Amino acid sequence: xxxxxxxxxxxxxxxxxxxxxxxxxxxxxxxxxxxxxxxxxxxxxxxxxxxxxxxxxxxxxxxxxxxxxxxxxxxxxxxxxxxxxxxxxxxxxxxxxxxxxxxxxxxxxxxxxxxxxxxxxxxxxxxxxxxxxxxxxx
Numbered sequence: 075x076x077x078x079x080x081x082x083x084x085x086x087x088x089x090x091x092x093x094x095x096x097x098x099x100x101x102x103x104x105x106x107x108x109x110x111x112x113x114x115x116x117x118x119x120x121x122x123x124x125x126x127x128x129x130x131x132x133x134x135x136x137x138x139x140x141x142x143x144x145x146x147x148x149x150x151x152x153x154x155x156x157x158x159x160x161x162x163x164x165x166x167x168x169x170x171x172x173x174x175x176x177x178x179x180x181x182x183x184x185x186x187x188x189x190x191x192x193x194x195x196x197x198x199x200x201x202x203x204x205x206x207x208x209x210x211x212x
Contacts, residue, residue: 119204126170126199133182133189145182174198 109116135142145167154160168181175198176185189195 116204122170123199123202125166126174126202127196129167129170129185130189130192130195130199133186134192173202175201 132141171181171185
């Protein structure tokens with residue numbers, strides 16, 4: 075749900091919906107009710123769908139392009155807060171591919187071949203069920 079997106083983003087989105095729908099805190103309207111009134115889907119599902127569509131564009135690029143090289147890149151060094159999971163772009167990519175039904179040992183090669191057929195890629199992106207776009211913990 076939106077709670078996982080961080081307090082700042084959740085607060086901003088829900089405040090805007092509250093103002094737009096002229097809801098008062100006295101009405102005890104839940105976030106889900108505000109989203110339903112606004113006709114807006116879950117923010118994480120929207121971001122995940124757009125991320126999957128973007129990955130399709132990147133996979134169709136020539137492998138010499140910097141954006142395409144990033145799919146195989148693993149950052150070295152750096153640090154995160156203690157307890158923070160080491161979840162990288164590559165992990166997100168692999169999880170998205172599993173959710174779309176693209177798997178195998180050479181996941182990048184298989185994903186590239188699937189993405190080369192734009193109609194099939196769109197179909198795979200659309201077939202992922204809602205509620206699978208949230209942040210994952212490793």
